[in-house]
Amino acid sequence: MLYALCVFFGSGAPMHEVSIALNLLDIIEKKCREEGYQKVESVKVRVGKASSVQPEAFSFAFEIVKKDTRAQNARFIIDPIPLGGTCLACGNRFETEEAYILECPSCGSLRLQVTQGYELEIVELEVE
Ligand SMILES: [Zn+2]
Numbered sequence: 683m684l685y686a687l688c689v690f691f692g693s694g695a696p697m698h699e700v701s702i703a704l705n706l707l708d709i710i711e712k713k714c715r716e717e718g719y720q721k722v723e724s725v726k727v728r729v730g731k732a733s734s735v736q737p738e739a740f741s742f743a744f745e746i747v748k749k750d751t752r753a754q755n756a757r758f759i760i761d762p763i764p765l766g767g768t769c770l771a772c773g774n775r776f777e778t779e780e781a782y783i784l785e786c787p788s789c790g791s792l793r794l795q796v797t798q799g800y801e802l803e804i805v806e807l808e809v810e
Contacts, residue, residue: 699736699742700747702740702743702802703740703743703744703746703747704747706744706804707744707748707751707753710722710751710752711751711753713809717809720752720810721752721809721810722752722756722807722809722810723755723756723757723808723809724756724758724759725744725753725756725757725759725804725806725807726759726760726761726804726805727740727758727759727761727803727804728761728763728801728803729760729762729801730762730798730802731763731764731765731779731799732781732800733800733801734781737762740760744758761805763799763801764777764778764779765779765782765783765796765798766796766797766798766799767783767798768794768795768797769786769789769791769794769795770791770794770795771793772789774787774788774789776788
């Protein structure tokens with residue numbers, strides 16, 4: 683059984699990866715309880731570059747908090763999302779591997795509309 687979800691599980695404020703992993707696990711456990719699933723096979727999350735969450739630290743935190751839960755054998759898959767958006771001055775569409783962007787890479791304008799990079803979402807949950 684494969685779930686396609688889009689559940690926001692972080693707040694915009696910087697949080698330690700462990701508390702984010704615990705939040706994530708709470709959502710997963712609740713979902714399993716409600717639907718009557720016993721085991722989580724895999725969890726796929728989307729983590730934006732600007733979300734203040736380090737993917738490595740997040741994976742590590744999840745490995746720790748998943749013990750003795752329905753997700754204890756779950757694979758944890760992180761889909762990293764680069765920071766990106768559109769420049770409101772020149773219309774340039776930009777994407778960067780940096781965690782922040784200050785000015786348009788093509789015209790230098792500061793009027794940027796960031797449309798991706800802050801994600802912290804569960805996108806898939808494989809359960810049994
Ligand atoms: Zn521009």
